[in-house]
Structure formats: structure tokens, C-alpha cells
Amino acid sequence: MEKVKIKSRIAFKKIAKETYVFDYYGQGKGHKLNEVASFIWHLLDGSNTLESISQKMTQEFSVDRMTAQSDLECFINELKSLELLSGNDNDQQRQSA
Amino acid sequence: MIMTSKDNRPKGDLLDQAMRQSYQECNPLFTTIEITLDCNLKCKHCYNYDREEQNVPNGQAMSREEILETIAAVAAEGALFICLTGGEALLHPHLEDFIQEIIKQHSVARLKSNGLLLNEKKIERLARLGVDLIDISLYGASEESYRNFTGSGSAFTRVMNAIDACIAQKMNISLSIILNRSNIHELDAMVNMAREKGVSFQFSDEITSRYDGDTAPQQLALSEADYEQLLKGPFSEYFNHYNDDNTFQCNCARSVCGISAFGEVYPCIGAPLKSGNLRNQSFAQIWKESKVLNDIRNIQKEDFKECNKCDFKNYCNRSSGGIYINTGEYKGCDEDSLMKARVRSKVAAEDS
DSSP: OOEEEBOTTOEEEEETTEEEEEOTTTTOOEEEEOHHHHHHHTTTEEEEEHHHHHHHHHHHSSOOHHHHHHHHHHHHHHHHHTTOBTTOHHHHHHHHO | OOEEEEESOTTSHHHHHHHHHHHHHTOOOEEEEEOOOOOSOOOTTOSSOOTTTTOOOSSOOOOHHHHHHHHHHHHHTTOSEEEEESSOGGGOTTHHHHHHHHHHTTOEEEEEEOSTTOOHHHHHHHHHHTEEEEEEEEOOSSHHHHHHHHSOSSHHHHHHHHHHHHHHTTOOEEEEEEOOTTTGGGHHHHHHHHHHHTOEEEEEOOOOOOTTSOOGGGGGSOOHHHHHHHHHSTTGGGTOOOOTTOOOOOSBTTTEEEEOTTSBEESBTTBOOOOOBTTTSOHHHHHHHOHHHHHHHTOOGGGOHHHHTOTTGGGOOOOHHHHHHHHSOTTSOOHHHHHHHHHHHHHHHHHO
């Protein structure tokens, strides 16, 4: 079961239902996550499997399992492309530099 | 799309949105923690206490563990930017632990410093730990000015060396130019220096009483003639302020919070209204339930009674914290704020 974790040096805070993410130490970009993305983001602490996250999404929001899995996969791929998750090759290179 | 927006400039539009939302939701986005009262300078305007007299405030400063707990607590409540200040923050023996904790809590670490202790090795270390920004106070453009204002004979050279070292190592810095009667003649030199080095800067022209009530620093505040000269000078854009919508409230107790070296929670580090002590209550409890903080949040425009009837309100840039320190009235007015608004109004009338 794949577990996903946010990089250690990403700054983020939840304000109301949204989460502001600032990648000051990486690509230098900022992102604003909506309610669903925020919900997922705060579960990406390395302790949850993607399976369990999609299950929690169905409990929290009015979505079926398939939709939750699809949205989650899409979001995770987006986070990977933005190098916000730990375990990326670039992350490992940067941390060992 | 789950991610609603992206911004290549984290310090731009997205941060503005976070600030606006924090104001509305009372989220302490910018939290400043005073980690020590110790300092290696004796600045005449210091709001902590008169360092020539050594009237050190009573109380036990927060321990390393208490500061670490405080960082975790404010981060959990939404403090994205945690600024460590003093005294001189770089004097604290456990500063690096605090920076590491800020990063661990997924917040952004910032320092406020006089710059004296910044050398190549220290800057490299701070950068490696993840310090995002060091805000260096600038007290003049000559050794003589520094000597007169800070009591140190070699401080200016050391600060210039520190700035150069930060630039060389690509450490993000900004300069806070502390304008007062004793250094205003060096304004051009300070600005030119910052521009030549390509360093961002801002002015601070607010000199208040000390937090212990000592009014002596106010003698250093800019005079009316000084201020008029500023408004007619090449940097007038930094000092002009138009308050056409008559906004008198600031970010205190909403998107801004301050914590003293003794664990007192303030609505802002520049507004020392005791709102609760972290030794008696949790930060979350104080932030959400403090009567002092909630009273400030509930202030309405009409509560600024003096401001509403003031002839110069359209030019007012009041700092409620500064006014509170000088007068004891958070919603009142003080001579300095009134003078500046009056001079802005006068100069604007002359220009029109």
C-alpha cells in the first residue's frame, strides 16, 4: 500500500477551509488548495495509505469510491509534478546536497 | 481542478489572499516571538527598557522548552510566518533549535536582528537551517551615528560587512531603516546604500515610549519640520498616506500576534496589551477566548471617536499599538500620529 508524505520543508497553513502552501525552499511557488484538496493534503503525513485516504474522502464528501480514487490520483500526480512530495528524486538530491 | 490557483510569486497575490483571509478568520498568520531581552547594543529608542540604566523588567524569560512549545502552539493555530526577535535574537544560545522547530511545524522562519553577529559562517548555518528572511535594523549611515544611537563604536562597519556577507551568500534580507532625529540627515545615504546593494528596505519612523512607561525615546521622534521635509523630499512616496475610506483598525489580534519573552500574548508585538500568559493558559485558548483580543477584534469604525471627528483623518496612518504605548488608549490618538496626518494634509493642500 502506497503511503505518501509532504516534503519536510514545505510551509503550509489551513485558513478556514482552504490551505495555503508555500514552497519557499523548492520551486518558490505558492498554491491554494480548496476544501477537498486541503482534506487530502493534511492526511499526507506518511501515516495514511492512498486507499485509506480515498475511503475517508467518501466519508467526508458526497462522492463514491471511484470518484474519490480518481480525484485523489489526479491530485497526487499534480503534487508529484510540483515536487511537493517527499521521495521525489529531486528532493533526495536537494537534501543530500 | 482541486488546486484552485498557483502563483510563481509566493510573496505576491497568494500571500495577499492569505493575509486577507487571515484577517477575516482571525488567523495569526504573522506571529512574532521575543525569544530574549538580551542585546549587544544599547539603542536609545529601545522599547524593552533603558539599557543604559539596566532597568531590566522583572520576570523569568521563557526557557528553551517553553519557546519550543510556543512555536508549536502558534504554528498549530495558523502562524505561517514566525519571526524571532529580541533583544537580539542571534544572542540566544538555542536559536537554531527554534528555527528547526519552525521548519518542522511547516512554518516559515524569519529573524529580526541588528546584524552585528552575522558573519559568513553564521549566515551559512542559518540558510542551511531554512531561515527565509533576516530583517536587519539600520540606524544610520556612519560609525558616528551608530555610536551615538547604539552606544557601539564599531557597529556600523560590522553591519555593513554583515549585509555584504548576506548578499554574497544569497540570504534573503530586508533593511528596516529606523528614522529618528539623530539620523535623518543620513537618509539619502542609507537609501542609496540599500539601492546600490540591491537590498529591499522599509522605513520605520515610529518611536514610542518604552513598555515600562519611560517616555525618553519620544524625544528622538521626528519633528514636524523633519516630517514636512520628508514629504517634500525624494522619498515622499514612502511617507504619504491617503486614508480616504477612513480605516483606523489594523491587523492586531487578527492576522498578527506577538508573544513577549515572558510568555505574554499580545495582539501585536508592537501593541503590548496583556491578553493572557502562556504559563497559565494554552495559546489556542488565549487566542480564541481572550477578552482583550476579542474586544480588539470587535472594535467598530465608530469606536475611534477622536479619529472620526479629526480634520486630518483622510491622511491618518495610525498605529493603534504605538498610540496605546504612548497614551494607554488603544482607540485614541497621540501627538505623533496627529502631527504626521496634519503635515500630510498640509503638504497635499500645497501640492493641489
